[in-house]
Amino acid sequence: MASPFLFNFTCGNRKGGEEVQYKGKTAYVYPVDSQNRFLELNKIALSKIGFEVKPVNKSFYRNECSGKRQSYVFLNWVEDFVYPPDKCSKLQQFFRFIKAIFLIIFSKLFAQKVIWVRHNLKPHNSLGSAKRYKAIVFLYKMLRIHETSLEDYYSNPSLNHPLYLSDDEIAKKINERSNEDMKYEVVFFGAVKRYKNLHNLLRSWPADVNIKIAGHCNDSEYKKEIVEIIESRKLKVDWDDRFLTDTELNQLLEHSKFVLLPHADGTMISSGTFYHALSYGCNILVTESKFGLQKSLDHEFVHLYKPGEFSYSFLNSVFIAKNDVYKKALENFGEKRVTGAWTEILEKY
Numbered sequence: 001m002a003s004p005f006l007f008n009f010t011c012g013n014r015k016g017g018e019e020v021q022y023k024g025k026t027a028y029v030y031p032v033d034s035q036n037r038f039l040e041l042n043k044i045a046l047s048k049i050g051f052e053v054k055p056v057n058k059s060f061y062r063n064e065c066s067g068k069r070q071s072y073v074f075l076n077w078v079e080d081f082v083y084p085p086d087k088c089s090k091l092q093q094f095f096r097f098i099k100a101i102f103l104i105i106f107s108k109l110f111a112q113k114v115i116w117v118r119h120n121l122k123p124h125n126s127l128g129s130a131k132r133y134k135a136i137v138f139l140y141k142m143l144r145i146h147e148t149s150l151e152d153y154y155s156n157p158s159l160n161h162p163l164y165l166s167d168d169e170i171a172k173k174i175n176e177r178s179n180e181d182m183k184y185e186v187v188f189f190g191a192v193k194r195y196k197n198l199h200n201l202l203r204s205w206p207a208d209v210n211i212k213i214a215g216h217c218n219d220s221e222y223k224k225e226i227v228e229i230i231e232s233r234k235l236k237v238d239w240d241d242r243f244l245t246d247t248e249l250n251q252l253l254e255h256s257k258f259v260l261l262p263h264a265d266g267t268m269i270s271s272g273t274f275y276h277a278l279s280y281g282c283n284i285l286v287t288e289s290k291f292g293l294q295k296s297l298d299h300e301f302v303h304l305y306k307p308g309e310f311s312y313s314f315l316n317s318v319f320i321a322k323n324d325v326y327k328k329a330l331e332n333f334g335e336k337r338v339t340g341a342w343t344e345i346l347e348k349y
Helices: 037-048 058-064 090-110 131-142 167-173 198-202 220-233 246-254 272-279 290-298 312-318 322-333 335-348
Strands: 013-015 018-020 026-030 052-055 072-076 113-117 184-189 211-214 237-240 256-261 283-286 302-304
Touching: 026 037, 037 052, 037 072, 037 335, 052 058, 058 090, 072 090, 090 113, 090 131, 113 335, 167 322, 184 246, 184 312, 198 220, 211 246, 246 256, 246 272, 256 272, 272 283, 272 322, 283 290, 290 302, 322 335
Parallel strands: 026 052, 026 072, 072 113, 184 211, 184 256, 211 237, 256 283, 283 302
Antiparallel strands: 013 018
């Protein structure tokens, strides 16, 4: 079991002229272990508004049985948890489902507040029916645990997805570099999975526009399908089929102009890929999903991919300099925005 993620400092946020403090309050965050940096970044944000941040582990259940109802529980991906990425027996799947139900009901009974952060519209690892997913979502609603998301087009109020660099780190990057050292025009990064819709995008991708794919595909059939599309259309694709280290990925983004986000509509509400790319000053290419359309309306550095109009001349005409993207990132998604959004959510729910 992972150790608690603790912080020793607190501070307040101001909203409507009043100082809001959560000093002395405990925030339990689920899941305990995750490779997604979103959790660690939000633990930092919660600590900044006063919380002592701890994991949902065995101590959580023991401590909450006291009945004091003073803690806050923040639940992420519980409805996705019932569809594990690896093959499990039906018995294992059943126990995961029961464990998820117990966690939600226990939190509702013993915590002061339960915050459900909804990240996706359907489970990414489901191979067929999504009945367990729908059952968990129904349970949340039956218990009147309000859902919140990371995007205001889906829920209002909403949280702000944190950037992958601190405000100070991004501030140092502004005006420190030129656009001349960018080696990559368009990059797709992350695990190569069907829900990300890369196969459909490659079917219309211009044969003369280079694209760098940096990510592993653990589905042999899907990998074969993508390779066949690339070879049959003679696309200029450089595929690094492996998991990049954080250092390798960040260096890649430092030297990239555009990051491709081709996710199919109706799958995800928000995307960590978007905020990771934005943290390194990249322009974003999106398809016409609700997420993509909204982001393209809100930000000049987000561009819709339209197959008939896509070319190098199009990319050159819409490109926003990295320094300008950094400034917009700080303005719209900086640390104060993140902690302010948490305060607003906690006050409402």
